Amino acid sequence: MISLGIESTAHTFGVGIVDDKGRVLANESKSFFPDEGxxxxxxxxxxxxxxxxxINAALDSAKIDISDVDIVAFSQGPGLSPSLKVGAVTARTLALGLxxxxxxxxxxxxxxxIGRMKTKAKDPIVVYVSGGNTQIT
Incomplete structure (x- = not known):
């Protein structure tokens, strides 16, 4: 199974492609860095x-065709609403078309x-620190 994921929560539009064994086939992005915020x-x-x-750069990097994608995922939040909307609409368009x-x-x-997957932790205690999204789970 090949998954294509779209990340668009804030200043970066990114596309990752992974297989069902967790191997990262592609990780491409383009970031927006204005002078002031x-x-x-x-x-x-x-x-x-x-x-x-x-998206095309990720497909090229993964050496796959868009028709090889089995599922499309996208960042649903939290994040900046206008940025999230672009990712969601892009993902929906791909999923519908495919x-x-x-x-x-x-x-x-x-x-x-991802941390749990990489460390193979069975029941981790996690401290997630990220601005307004800080959590202890």
Whole structure:
């Protein structure tokens, strides 16, 4: 199974492609770094302008065709609403066009799960520190 995931919670539009063994086949991104802070609408315009090229770069890096993708995932939140919307619409468009399932993912939980997967921890205690999303679980 090949999963294509879209990350668009704030200043970066990213695409990761992984297989069912957890191997990262591609990890491509384009970040928005204005001179003075991130304006949510400007970040969304950036993401819109770069979505197709980042997706294509990820497919090239993974050496797969878009038809090889089995599921499309996207960051559902938390994050900047306009940026999240670009990722969600992009993911929905891909999933509909490919006739593949779509999965919304909590950005914070994804960080925690990646740590658990990489360490093979069975029942970890996690301290997640990330601005307004800090959690102890």
């Amino acid at each position: 991130i304006h949510p609408r400007e970040a969304a315009v950036h993401h819109t302008n770069h979505a197709v090229s980042v 006739k593949k399932p779509i999965l919304g993912v909590n950005h914070c939980i994804a960080h925690i799960e």
